[in-house]
Amino acid sequence: MKELILSNYDKIPKKQKKLADYFLENLDAIPFLNIYEISEATRYSVASIVRFTQRLGFSGYSEFKSEVTKSLQKSLKKLEIFPSIKAEQLKEHTLIAVANQDIKNINETLQLINKDTFDSVIDLILKSERVFTMGLGISYLLSQILSYQLNQVGVDASFLRNDTTSFYDQILFAKNKDLIIAFSFPPYSVDTIEAAKFAKERKVPVVSITNKPSAPITFHSKYSLIVRSENMLFTNSFSAISVLINAIATECAKRDKKRSEKILKEFNLIMEKYNQVIT
Numbered sequence: 001m002k003e004l005i006l007s008n009y010d011k012i013p014k015k016q017k018k019l020a021d022y023f024l025e026n027l028d029a030i031p032f033l034n035i036y037e038i039s040e041a042t043r044y045s046v047a048s049i050v051r052f053t054q055r056l057g058f059s060g061y062s063e064f065k066s067e068v069t070k071s072l073q074k075s076l077k078k079l080e081i082f083p084s085i086k087a088e089q090l091k092e093h094t095l096i097a098v099a100n101q102d103i104k105n106i107n108e109t110l111q112l113i114n115k116d117t118f119d120s121v122i123d124l125i126l127k128s129e130r131v132f133t134m135g136l137g138i139s140y141l142l143s144q145i146l147s148y149q150l151n152q153v154g155v156d157a158s159f160l161r162n163d164t165t166s167f168y169d170q171i172l173f174a175k176n177k178d179l180i181i182a183f184s185f186p187p188y189s190v191d192t193i194e195a196a197k198f199a200k201e202r203k204v205p206v207v208s209i210t211n212k213p214s215a216p217i218t219f220h221s222k223y224s225l226i227v228r229s230e231n232m233l234f235t236n237s238f239s240a241i242s243v244l245i246n247a248i249a250t251e252c253a254k255r256d257k258k259r260s261e262k263i264l265k266e267f268n269l270i271m272e273k274y275n276q277v278i279t
Contacts, residue, residue, distance in 0.1 A: 001027055001071050004056055006214050012055065019044050019052050025193050025216040031069040035061045102239035105228040109240040112226040121207050121223050122251045125150070128179035128205075131157040134167060135183035136192050142183045142209075142241060149249035152267075154259035160195075167195035176203040184210045184217040185229055185236045196220040209244065211236070 005024055012020050022042050023030070038061070039046050053064040125131055131150055133143035143159040150157035160170045160180075174180065180199050184192050196206045197220045208221040211229050218224045227244055229236035253260040 001068050002214060008056060012052070016044075016048065016052050016055075018042070019048065021197075021216075021219055023052075024219065025188075025190060027068055028072065028187075029190075030065055031072060033065075101230060102237055105230055105237055105240040106243055108228040109226070109244065112228065113244070117223050118225065118247075118251075121225060122248065122255060124179055124205060124207065124223070125155060125181075125248070125252055126255055128177060129156070129175065130178045131155055132160050132170070132174060132178065132180045133157065133183070134160045134180055134192060134195060136162060136189040138236060138238075139183035139185060139189070139192065142238070142245070143181070145242075146181060146183075146245050146248065149245055150252065152263070153249050153253040154256065154263035155252055162191065167191060168198055171195060171199050171202065171204065174199065174202070174204045176205070179205050179207065181207045181209065182217060182221070183241075184208055184215060186211065188216050193217050193220070209241065 002024055005020055009017070009020060019042055022038075033041075035046055035049055038044075038049055042049075044052075050060045053061050056064065058064040058067065131147075133147045133150075135141075135143040140159075140162070147157045147159040160167050171180070180196070182192055182196050184196075193216045196208065196217050199206050200220045205222045206217075206220055208215070208217040208224045209227060210217055210224060211227060213224065213226060215224075225244060227240045229238075229241060231237040
């Protein structure tokens with residue numbers, strides 16, 4: 001269903017693109033929403049929603065909702081705990097099979113990431129006054145790692161929390177000279193996507209790290225870095241993502257060596273002062 005909307009995205013009138021974005025970001029919720037709830041959430045009229053679904057080839061919202069429901073039911077039936085394990089892989093030791101999958105992820109990621117886009121992201125990081133990283137679930141841990149790595153090379157970075165305060169509360173204080181780097185992997189968090197949309201509306205640039213060019217968060221991103229995260233389990237693999245995080249920090253250090261060396265020196269002095277060992 002996402003592919004259907006994306007294939008028609010360029011043909012959709014400009015006034016209805018925000019409605020298309022809403023459906024792309026909230027397809028999982030469609031089976032539980034009637035057309036009036038959609039209208040209230042999007043501020044589009046019932047007639048506009050009907051016309052939008054008709055542009056996709058349906059008689060109206062009811063038929064569209066029915067097809068989305070069927071699509072999701074098929075996906076749920078197909079969900080397995082080991083979807084990537086094939087018969088021939090079962091003959092291999094688990095360690096070898098998992099390592100081979102991760103090697104494949106890294107190699108495919110190297111082909112997917114546009115080098116010019118990667119360089120542009122580095123430029124944006126180094127020019128930004130502050131860098132905020134963002135994500136939920138496993139992506140929350142990844143955002144912490146990237147923030148830590150950037151701090152180590154002299155970039156003023158911090159991760160956005162989502163506990164006592166929401167992403168929105170913190171983005172409210174971000175400026176257009178700041179940068180948000182958002183991690184978004186299946187199952188895509190609606191909160192992360194909506195926060196990226198909110199940042200974009202406030203003219204705060206967003207860079208997304210996600211698993212495919214059509215991922216919902218890409219519609220609200222200035223740049224997107226695509227990473228393969230296939231795993232034998234239904235969760236995402238971190239191997240290629242870790243390579244990308246390390247590459248971002250390393251390139252930032254290379255581009256601004258003086259700043260990296262200055263920060264490292266200051267870290268060493270602090271550790272020596274408090275008699276702590278750097279590991």
